[in-house]
Amino acid sequence: MEAQITVLSTRHSAAKKLFKSGTQSLDTYLQQYALQDQKKLQSVCFVFENKQGQLLGFYTLSASAIDANLLDRQTLSILNAKYQQIPAILIGRFAIDQTFQHQGFGKLLLMDALRRCTKQAEEMGACAVFVDPIDESAHSFYLKFGFHALPNQSKLFIPIKTLQLLFQAFD
Numbered sequence: 460m461e462a463q464i465t466v467l468s469t470r471h472s473a474a475k476k477l478f479k480s481g482t483q484s485l486d487t488y489l490q491q492y493a494l495q496d497q498k499k500l501q502s503v504c505f506v507f508e509n510k511q512g513q514l515l516g517f518y519t520l521s522a523s524a525i526d527a528n529l530l531d532r533q534t535l536s537i538l539n540a541k542y543q544q545i546p547a548i549l550i551g552r553f554a555i556d557q558t559f560q561h562q563g564f565g566k567l568l569l570m571d572a573l574r575r576c577t578k579q580a581e582e583m584g585a586c587a588v589f590v591d592p593i594d595e596s597a598h599s600f601y602l603k604f605g606f607h608a609l610p611n612q613s614k615l616f617i618p619i620k621t622l623q624l625l626f627q628a629f630d
């Protein structure tokens with residue numbers, strides 16, 4: 460299947476109305492708020508579209524920071540954390556349309572997001588990618604790809620160092 464991943468624009472207005480991931484809040488976010496947030500530089504939304512213009516999935520990225528007080532000693536050590544505010548990138552939202560779930564597209568889109576985060580981190584400095592999964596099922600999806608759970612929090616993270624090693628192996 461020919462597909463591309465691009466930044467959301469007004470060109471996707473019709474296609475995004477048809478997007479259904481099975482999680483209403485994520486669909487509403489894409490349909491009503493993602494473009495507004497992007498215009499206000501709160502996040503950037505990347506959409507995965509096929510040749511027919513259907514949206515297979517989307518994710519959002521934002522610059523972020525996490526307070527060192529929220530992390531345990533082991534996590535601070537994994538991240539080589541040096542300052543109170545730890546620079547990071549947040550994958551704020553992530554979803555695949557129900558029609559296209561269970562076909563490997565989630566994995567493909569997550570790899571695109573993580574590769575993009577790694578490149579950005581090398582340009583501006585960030586030592587981890589964080590996600591805040593919407594439910595238990597999303598939590599187990601991220602665990603499968605090597606994310607670590609944070610103690611006493613719903614958030615998960617993966618160190619940029621790990622991602623650099625992963626992508627170097629494929630380059």
Ligand SMILES: CC(C)(COP(=O)(O)OP(=O)(O)OC[C@H]1O[C@@H](n2cnc3c(N)ncnc32)[C@H](O)[C@@H]1OP(=O)(O)O)[C@@H](O)C(=O)NCCC(=O)NCCS
Binds near residue numbers: 553563593594597
């Ligand atoms: C979670 C979600 C993104 C998975 O997308 P998908 O396209 O169905 O996933 P894939 O087909 O690429 O699956 C990749 C791998 O993850 C596994 N997987 C998929 N969903 C999973 C889940 N909920 N929990 C654990 N593992 C999961 C698959 O079994 C597959 O494993 P394999 O590589 O060993 O075969 C999709 O179901 C979705 O959008 N759900 C609704 C919104 C949501 O939960 N978003 C998550 C972030 S908030």
